[in-house]
Amino acid sequence: MQPTREQAWETLTRYTRSEALRRHALAVEAATRAYARRFGEDEELWGVTALLHDFDYEIHPTLDKHPQDGAPILREEGYPEVVIEAILSHAEHLSVPRDTPLKKTLFACDELAGFIHACGLVRPDGIATLEPKSVKKKLKQPSFAAGVHRDEVYRGAEELGIHLDDHITNVIAALQPIAKELGLRTS
Numbered sequence: 129m130q131p132t133r134e135q136a137w138e139t140l141t142r143y144t145r146s147e148a149l150r151r152h153a154l155a156v157e158a159a160t161r162a163y164a165r166r167f168g169e170d171e172e173l174w175g176v177t178a179l180l181h182d183f184d185y186e187i188h189p190t191l192d193k194h195p196q197d198g199a200p201i202l203r204e205e206g207y208p209e210v211v212i213e214a215i216l217s218h219a220e221h222l223s224v225p226r227d228t229p230l231k232k233t234l235f236a237c238d239e240l241a242g243f244i245h246a247c248g249l250v251r252p253d254g255i256a257t258l259e260p261k262s263v264k265k266k267l268k269q270p271s272f273a274a275g276v277h278r279d280e281v282y283r284g285a286e287e288l289g290i291h292l293d294d295h296i297t298n299v300i301a302a303l304q305p306i307a308k309e310l311g312l313r314t315s
């Protein structure tokens with residue numbers, strides 16, 4: 129079956145009450161969808177994958193469970209293996225090879241979308257005028273959004289084969305239309 133966004137949103141919100149986690153899912157979805165369009169791939173399928181990549185984080189907040197223990201739940205709900213395997217591949221500790229464009233894109237968008245979101249939260253106009261230069265500067269400040277793994281941001285862009293500046297520009301552009309949903313100021 130081809131899963132729909134509506135179905136994925138229903139699954140996500142059934143397992144995820146946290147507003148911050150829902151917003152993270154929306155941010156990664158927007159970035160991943162933008163790349164699906166750019167690459168001429170299946171936008172709905174890529175969006176579903178991104179929306180669900182951390183769906184079990186609230187019930188499995190530790191790496192001995194997330195995301196691997198979420199996989200059987202998704203299987204039970206009827207999601208195809210291509211979605212499930214891509215979700216497993218976003219977790220470094222599982223060492224699932226990122227050997228498809230979807231896997232590379234999800235990995236590249238996950239930490240960076242989170243980081244750009246964090247940058248926007250401390251700016252008076254959110255991400256409306258955010259530029260790669262200031263994102264890169266913040267990446268070099270370990271205390272800022274300390275939970276974001278810098279090495280994964282850099283490796284993600286590298287594996288995707290897109291220059292970090294361009295990748296940052298693309299992700300900012302993808303998030304701008306949903307800034308309000310992400311809780312960012314827009315004026």
Ligand SMILES: [Fe+2]
Pocket residue numbers: 181182185194195218219
């Ligand atoms: Fe995750």
Ligand SMILES: [Fe+2]
Pocket residue numbers: 152156181182238239
């Ligand atoms: Fe994530």
